[in-house]
Amino acid sequence: MISFLTMTGEGWSAVVHHAPPHETGGLWHVYATTDGESRERALEAAQWVFDVFTQGRLTVVRAGPEVASETNFDTKAVRHAGFVRFSYRFTTGDHFHVDALPPIGLGTTPRAS
Secondary structure, three states, X not given: OOEEEEEEEOXXXXXXXXXXXXXXXXXXXXXXXXXXXXXXXXXXXXXXXHHHHHOOEEEEEEEEEEEEEEEOOOOOOEEEEEEEEEXXXXXXXXXXXXXXXXXXXXXXXXXXX
C-alpha cells in the first residue's frame, strides 16, 4: 500500500509517495513532487524530503533532487516544480546513485531447437 504525505515549508509544499518494501531487498521506495514560490524553494523542498528520509541510511538514489520551471501559455503564470526519487533501507549505509552501479547481468536465454 502506498501512503501519501503532504509537507509544507516556507515558500514550498511537497507530496511524498511512500511504498513499503517488497519481499526482496527490503527497500522502501519514495518519490516526491514539490511546488515552490521560486526555483530555489522547489529545489529546497526536494532536498529536504531526501535528507529527512535518507539521513545515515543505505540509499539508492534513482533521481536526485532536481527542479524545473514552466510557463503557462495562456496565463503566463510560472510554476516551479521539484522532484526526487529514491529507495532506502533501515540500515546504516551510504548513498548509491543508480548511474554509478554496475550493470545487472540478465544472462542468456537458451534458444529452442
